[in-house]
Amino acid sequence: MESYEFVKDLFQVLGNPTRLKIFDILMTGVHCNCEIADMTGLAINLISHHLKVLQEADLIQSVRSEKDARWIYYSVNEETLRSIQTETEKFFDNNRIINREPVCPPCNKKTNQKE
Amino acid sequence: MESYEFVKDLFQVLGNPTRLKIFDILMTGVHCNCEIADMTGLAINLISHHLKVLQEADLIQSVRSEKDARWIYYSVNEETLRSIQTETEKFFDNNRIINREPVCPPCNKKTNQKE
DNA sequence: TGTATAATTCAATTTGTATTGAACTAATAA
DNA sequence: TTATTAGTTCAATACAAATTGAATTATACA
Numbered sequence: 001m002e003s004y005e006f007v008k009d010l011f012q013v014l015g016n017p018t019r020l021k022i023f024d025i026l027m028t029g030v031h032c033n034c035e036i037a038d039m040t041g042l043a044i045n046l047i048s049h050h051l052k053v054l055q056e057a058d059l060i061q062s063v064r065s066e067k068d069a070r071w072i073y074y075s076v077n078e079e080t081l082r083s084i085q086t087e088t089e090k091f092f093d094n095n096r097i098i099n100r101e102p103v104c105p106p107c108n109k110k111t112n113q114k115e
Numbered sequence: 116m117e118s119y120e121f122v123k124d125l126f127q128v129l130g131n132p133t134r135l136k137i138f139d140i141l142m143t144g145v146h147c148n149c150e151i152a153d154m155t156g157l158a159i160n161l162i163s164h165h166l167k168v169l170q171e172a173d174l175i176q177s178v179r180s181e182k183d184a185r186w187i188y189y190s191v192n193e194e195t196l197r198s199i200q201t202e203t204e205k206f207f208d209n210n211r212i213i214n215r216e217p218v219c220p221p222c223n224k225k226t227n228q229k230e
Numbered sequence: 231t232g233t234a235t236a237a238t239t240c241a242a243t244t245t246g247t248a249t250t251g252a253a254c255t256a257a258t259a260a
Numbered sequence: 261t262t263a264t265t266a267g268t269t270c271a272a273t274a275c276a277a278a279t280t281g282a283a284t285t286a287t288a289c290a
Contacts, residue, residue, distance in 0.1 A: 029213045084207050085207055092142075097143065133279095148236070158280070161280080163238050185287045
């Protein structure tokens with residue numbers, strides 16, 4: 001099950017509440033650095049740091065504003081969003097759960113002796 | 116958006132690769148502590164610790180074996196699994212993304228001056 | 231009873247990473 | 261050409277949580 005690798009990277013990045021909050025804000029549409037600062041009360045350099053981590057994980061993207069190139073607009077990567085949907089669905093699919101009896105190497109000997 | 120809270124707790128627990136690996140094993144069916152140890156090569160007490168965290172988050176459950184009550188069987192909580200499916204779907208729903216222009220409090224003044 | 235096994239709990243240590251503060255870069259505007 | 265604003269980068273610190281090892285609990289078996 002290779003969806004484990006995808007989900008592992010995803011959860012590691014979004015497992016941080018601050019980063020998830022920022023991503024949650026971007027899920028509602030394009031925002032700039034200072035908007036996020038205003039909404040969260042976080043230090044601007046801390047936001048920069050987390051945005052970088054999100055961007056390196058391909059979860060978001062950035063463009064400089066046409067109005068004023070000092071401003072940078074951030075938005076979620078919709079292609080990645082589709083992958084998230086399909087991969088998490090695969091990973092948490094309840095059809096993966098099969099009916100079985102635990103057979104651990106050491107315990108197994110004991111069990112067999114019993115029979 | 117209250118799915119944020121659900122997803123936050125979920126990702127915080129499964130954001131740890133070791134814990135996610137254990138959960139991934141349980142997604143394939145019931146396993147006992149020593150089976151997980153055999154499959155992962157992790158210390159038995161470390162597995163115990165992570166299983167406890169997973170259980171406290173209602174992600175898994177445990178029962179003592181009827182064959183030998185020293186053995187404890189672990190399995191994923193299928194009710195929680197359904198919640199995970201619906202809440203993550205909500206959270207990552209691309210319909211949440213609305214078309215907007217960033218309007219940060221400080222930048223906004225500048226923008227208005229320009230017009 | 232006393233010993234072996236399965237698993238947990240506790241305390242100590244290590245490690246990874248979030249956060250903070252200061253310095254730096256890029257673009258605009260007086 | 262200097263000052264201002266927006267944002268990033270870097271180094272240092274703080275903190276939370278993972279890991280390790282030793283002690284403890286619970287059950288089984290001889």
